Amino acid sequence: MSNEKYQAISTAVTEGEDIQTGNLVKAALDAGLPPLEILQQGVVAGITKAGELWKTNQYFLPDVILSADAFKVGMEVLEPQLKNSQAGQSRGKYVIGVVEGDMHDLGKSLVVALLTSAGFEVIDLGIDVPKDKFIDTIKTHHPAVVGLGAYMSTTMLQMKEIITELEKQGLRKGLKIMVGGVPTSQEFSDEVGADAWGKDALDAMQKALQLVEVK
């Protein structure tokens, strides 16, 4: 019975049915199913399946966006119940934000959804984030990884400044840095001294997992 419920949630997330996902998660909680199981076997299984379909050209960005929306709705219902049961399950903290002057958050939203599904505790600073806010958050939260996003070839140049500042303040030790966004590339990532470049949301999640595993 519980398997059927998890499967239904998973399918709703994969198919991007946001309202249905919310209702199904609520119903599963009302039925007394463990929040962590709903998360892993329902919501996360659904977004993971969407990612797999995306990788094999069976899903395209519109499908993944709708899946991510459904994932978000499911998480909103689940999150209050997960606070306690998830303790000790995190793969580490991941601070993410789009650099100052840049308001594009599509890619970041997808990355946040997938990182959360992979078990990271994501601290999302949003868009148009000043350098000092990145630095202060890193000082406060000591994340395993920080992800810097940019959409414009002018704003992406700030990534180098942020990385330089982190090095200057001695905050780079034990901290992995990822960069991503439309104008970025592996070459750019190497040039600014990042540890990894996220080509797309799925790639960013996989690289983040690799970064925390090698620590």
Place this chain on the structure above:
Amino acid sequence: MSAQPEMPVDPGLARFLGVMMHQPVDRVPFLGPQSHDHCMTVAKVPARKYYWDAELLVDVHIAVQRWYGFDTVMAAGDIYNFEVEALGGKMIYSDNAMPTVDTNNPLIKSSADLDRLGTLDPSKERIPMGVKLGKLLLQKAPGPFAGGVFCSPFSFLCQAMGYPKALHAIKREKVYAQELFDFAENQAIFPYLKAMSDNGVKNAIGPDAWSAFPNLTPELIEEWVVPSARRLGERAKNELGMTAGAGLAASDYCEEDVSKFDKAIMFKCWETGMKINPAFVFGFMGRTQDWDMNWLQEFATTHGANGLKQPLYLGINGRFIRDSSPEQVVSLLRRWIDILARDGGLLISIANVPSDTSSLSIHTALKAVHELGRYPIAKDLSSIKVEPPQFKPFDEWLKDQPEADIIFKAREK
């Protein structure tokens, strides 16, 4: 004997037209690219002047693109923002980058906003600048992309409400999506086109990068973007007597993951793209450096009208040209010309040049096309060595140019 078509004096424009009309040309044309941030950086002019002053923006583009030696000029600012900004959308302005829409505060949150927003007032914000930009381009740099530039309907919706919401509407709320397209076409874009038309700008293009693949699938483009572009084009033609080509770059194959490249999907994208822009196959913003150009050649030779090859408008990826060595740039162009240019029908450009692209790379690309792309194309292109380009630094070169005064003056605080 039939009369020869009258060719324009400008040799760059003649090359472009020659390719489009399947006429012999002396070499592969290299068209001016979208390069607003890069031109601003080369010309060292402040963003807060450059993106507000049509004359400065046009002159900077003309000067920088002439310095490089492009065959035609492409000049446009942050054209995806103009309509949203004029309707009251919140913007972020910066000292060294183009204005950008504040997506934290979207212009359209729900259907009720459409009534509240009403019709775009063409005297507001930078719409007059956009109109002036079109006029200046027609006067100073006539060419394939001279004229007005507007933001196409789906891209407008993405700017006004965010891509996920716009997408959600077309996938899940079709009635609302129709309302949105109706608003975009008739309340936001058409008044801008009318302002252009009233000022003598009788042709305009509407870039639509948000409708590129995989942002939208060919099926979604056929369902929403193609009919919308046709509606807008028809209305502009019937009521304003002007040409408005919406949907430029819609269906451009922009898959980033090389392992996912799929010939059938590529062909479908190009076929869909030709329903909007039948003049050429548009392969532009994606990872063109990794494409199998034999696929593109096969498509062009099997999809042209009257048995002729369909002209190809091919862009060097902006990140590729920024991140590659001059040797890599030459090697790419050698391969492209070898496969795609022998039977004509090839137009080359660069897709949105990043601000920090080395000028050496761009000069190298131009030199490579000028030397390798000369007709008849050499049998063995590998035997032609492209020597590093020699060029004056921009500021030194600029001193003798008609744009010198306006650019040097713009640098003053």
